[in-house]
Amino acid sequence: MAPADTKQTILDAAEELLAEQGYAATSLRQLTARAGVNLAAVHYHFGGKEALAKAVLARRIAPINAERLRRLAALPAGNRDTAAIVRAFVEPPLRAGAGGGASPGARLCRVFGRVMVEQPPFLRAFLARQFRGVARRFEAALADALPGLDRAATWWRLHFVIGAMAHTLQNSEALSHLTGGACDAGDVDALIEHLVAFATGGLRAPTARRRRRPA
Amino acid sequence: MAPADTKQTILDAAEELLAEQGYAATSLRQLTARAGVNLAAVHYHFGGKEALAKAVLARRIAPINAERLRRLAALPAGNRDTAAIVRAFVEPPLRAGAGGGASPGARLCRVFGRVMVEQPPFLRAFLARQFRGVARRFEAALADALPGLDRAATWWRLHFVIGAMAHTLQNSEALSHLTGGACDAGDVDALIEHLVAFATGGLRAPTARRRRRPA
DNA sequence: GTCTATATAGCGATAGAC
DNA sequence: GTCTATCGCTATATAGAC
Numbered sequence: 001m002a003p004a005d006t007k008q009t010i011l012d013a014a015e016e017l018l019a020e021q022g023y024a025a026t027s028l029r030q031l032t033a034r035a036g037v038n039l040a041a042v043h044y045h046f047g048g049k050e051a052l053a054k055a056v057l058a059r060r061i062a063p064i065n066a067e068r069l070r071r072l073a074a075l076p077a078g079n080r081d082t083a084a085i086v087r088a089f090v091e092p093p094l095r096a097g098a099g100g101g102a103s104p105g106a107r108l109c110r111v112f113g114r115v116m117v118e119q120p121p122f123l124r125a126f127l128a129r130q131f132r133g134v135a136r137r138f139e140a141a142l143a144d145a146l147p148g149l150d151r152a153a154t155w156w157r158l159h160f161v162i163g164a165m166a167h168t169l170q171n172s173e174a175l176s177h178l179t180g181g182a183c184d185a186g187d188v189d190a191l192i193e194h195l196v197a198f199a200t201g202g203l204r205a206p207t208a209r210r211r212r213r214p215a
Numbered sequence: 216m217a218p219a220d221t222k223q224t225i226l227d228a229a230e231e232l233l234a235e236q237g238y239a240a241t242s243l244r245q246l247t248a249r250a251g252v253n254l255a256a257v258h259y260h261f262g263g264k265e266a267l268a269k270a271v272l273a274r275r276i277a278p279i280n281a282e283r284l285r286r287l288a289a290l291p292a293g294n295r296d297t298a299a300i301v302r303a304f305v306e307p308p309l310r311a312g313a314g315g316g317a318s319p320g321a322r323l324c325r326v327f328g329r330v331m332v333e334q335p336p337f338l339r340a341f342l343a344r345q346f347r348g349v350a351r352r353f354e355a356a357l358a359d360a361l362p363g364l365d366r367a368a369t370w371w372r373l374h375f376v377i378g379a380m381a382h383t384l385q386n387s388e389a390l391s392h393l394t395g396g397a398c399d400a401g402d403v404d405a406l407i408e409h410l411v412a413f414a415t416g417g418l419r420a421p422t423a424r425r426r427r428r429p430a
Numbered sequence: 431g432t433c434t435a436t437a438t439a440g441c442g443a444t445a446g447a448c
Numbered sequence: 449g450t451c452t453a454t455c456g457c458t459a460t461a462t463a464g465a466c
Contacts, residue, residue, distance in 0.1 A: 006449080006450090021239075024240035025335065027440075028441080029440080037450090038450060038452090039442090039451095040443090040450070040452090042442095043444075045449090049442065113332075114332075117329075117385055135393065151397055152398050153409060155390060155397065156390070156398055156409040156410075157409070159379075159387070160379035160409075160413045161379075162382060163379040163382025164376075164417075165378070166378060166382055167332070167374065171334075171378075175374050178370075179366075179367070182366055183370050194368060194371040194423070195371075197417075197423040199375075200420060201416045201419060201420025202420070203413070204416060205413055205416025207412060208409070221431080221432090244459075253431095253433060254461090255462080256431080256432070257461095258461065263460075264459095264460065
């Protein structure tokens with residue numbers, strides 16, 4: 001096997017297993033067995049398990065976030081179209097790796113949803129650094145498009161959109177099964193339209209007045 | 216230590232660690248050290264690590280789902296108040312264990328959000344069984360309240376609400392930090408109002424027409 | 431019911447031959 | 449760059465004394 005291939009093979013297998021099982025539950029032995037490479041190759045090429053996980057994430061996150069910012073910047077100045085902002089935010093990760101639009105791509109990008117919720121301690125700072133700038137820019141764009149919303153509400157709602165997206169990246173196949181196929185996890189286009197419609201409606205919702213605490 | 220106390224102590228420590236680290240990353244040694252009990256006591260009282268995890272989850276999920284169904288049943292017949300349905304769904308888990316409403320309770324119920332996304336293989340069937348009935352009843356209630364929505368859209372949107380809730384259970388402290396305290400994860404009342412307003416707006420949003428695939 | 435001691439297995443990581 | 453062999457450690461689980 002050519003040297004460059006080994007590194008890519010390890011990255012691909014790691015991405016697959018991280019998406020399926022998460023970081024803690026995936027062992028390097030299982031990974032190298034599936035990839036058909038030697039155990040020591042992981043340490044030679046990446047330095048260890050933690051560094052490998054960061055490499056897997058960086059390979060996907062960087063282009064996704066670049067694409068998000070590119071789409072956000074392409075919106076007209078003074079944009080008030082909330083749906084367009086949502087679309088710029090959720091479409092790049094949902095389409096990541098989905099070259100064919102079918103399930104193999106869906107599996108590839110699930111690692112994204114997985115690590116967003118697992119967050120092993122050593123990844124927390126790494127992930128926060130990767131996403132903080134993008135979150136700030138989208139929050140600002142949403143605040144401009146929705147001037148009636150105070151900042152706390154804007155942040156909370158962006159947080160909810162991220163949650164809906166992450167949960168979908170992670171669990172949409174279970175929903176396909178539960179609904180007997182009525183919700184098709186492989187239909188990325190339909191999924192995106194459903195999510196954009198829902199998120200836009202949620203972001204535009206009137207702010208609730210504070211309720212009294214129930215007794 | 217009295218016998219009954221040992222079992223409870225183990226459950227409490229397990230819940231805490233599962234919430235913080237997840238299933239795979241938590242070892243029985245770490246758990247028993249924190250609980251101040253012997254390693255063998257876990258196997259004596261529960262039979263093993265997997266059975267312990269199921270016991271931790273069942274202790275919280277059963278009363279939460281019972282309370283959800285109780286609140287749903289308490290709504291008037293022919294109910295069209297989407298917000299009331301959402302509230303019946305999200306308030307029990309968000310308030311679970313939050314006796315004081317402060318952060319210790321928030322920590323207790325995070326295990327809920329954690330396992331909803333981690334899903335070790337042996338828990339998948341267990342969790343599906345715990346939640347399937349509740350999900351079906353709430354989907355039916357939403358379909359009644361929102362007759363303009365087709366079934367696939369109703370299921371997708373319920374799925375998004377679950378995602379927003381799970382992500383919040385799991386990560387709201389990170390949001391507190393990111394916003395410099397403007398979003399206070401310890402303020403359960405405010406959180407619930409934000410989530411209910413967002414989810415209701417998302418559920419009521421007009422269904423998107425199908426877009427053409429981008430080139 | 432609680433403890434010590436241990437069985438059995440798997441882990442990440444590394445040294446050193448090739 | 450790739451391999452074998454292994455170190456040092458931790459994991460879950462259990463046997464058996466008390």
